[in-house]
Amino acid sequence: MVATPTYGATRDRVEEYFDRTATKTWERLTSDAPVSGIRQTVREGRDRMRAIMLSRLPNDLTGRRVLDAGCGTGAMTEELARRGAEVVAIDISPALVEIAAKRLPEPLARQVTFTSGDMLASDLGAFDHVMAMDSMIYYEAPDLGRALAHLCPRVRESVIFTVAPRTAFLMAFWGLGKLFPRSDRSPTMIPHNPRHLSREATRNGATGSISEIERVSRGFYISTCLEYRA
Known part of the structure; x- marks a missing residue:
């Protein structure tokens, strides 16, 4: 895994938020239950982003091993399984993993x-594809570079992931979490430039290349x- 102080500290904050502070909030956001106007835009934006990410994979994933990082x-996990993939679904939050398994x-x-734990753990094995939707958005560029370099030898085809873009809006607010009530704020999201990543x-040793696929801007969801x- 990426054993740096910044990566570890960020991972711990993310775990604290999703496993203890906002589990019920995210359970509701990812369901069909009514939500506020702001959260509805986030729900719609995430649905659109998930569709974009899935469009980068074959419709038939039979025989492919995919990491849902x-x-x-569990929304992405279910879609991958429906396409026939063997899916390893991991999250830093055991509470969210439990919800995903039940759904x-x-x-x-x-x-x-x-399983729950670090999405970069080597003992998860090798994969054809890695999907990381909004799970790398809290990390600094050096840690993301190390993360990709760490995954590179274990991924046969692609890593599809999201980051917060360096738009004027996001730079002004320094993260979407600041738009939520204080009690529901997420860890700080770090805007990135793809070329820098x-x-x-x-x-850090990665041998592949990164390309920008598509940006989603739906109300308060920008990724x-x-x-x-x-």
Whole structure:
């Protein structure tokens, strides 16, 4: 894993937030329950981003092993399993993993292994694809570069992930979490420039390349889909 003080400290803050502070908030946000106007835009933005990320993969994933890195309550995991993938679904929050496991339709359960912990752990094995939706958005560029370099030898095809783009809006607020009530604020999101991330990954030994796929801007959800190809 990326054993740096900044990575570890950020990971701990993310775990504290999702596993203890905002579990119920995210359970509701990722369901069909009514939510506030702000959270509705986040829900719609996340749905759109998930569709974009999935569009980068084959419709038939039979025989492919996919890591859902930061699976949350399991929406991405379910779609990957429906396409036939063998999915390892991991999240830093055991509480969210429990929700994801309960939500997964029974016929798909045999294709999914749920676990909690660090998404970069080497003992998770090798994968054809890694999907990391909004799970890398809290880390500084050097840690993201190290993370990609760490994953590179274990990924046969692609890592599809999201970052907060360096827009004027996000730089002014320094993260979407600051738009929520104080009690529900998420850890600080770090805006990134894709070219900078690519340089950091290369500097740390990654041999592939990063390309920008598409940006989603839906109300208070603003995120960019990037693809690293080994």
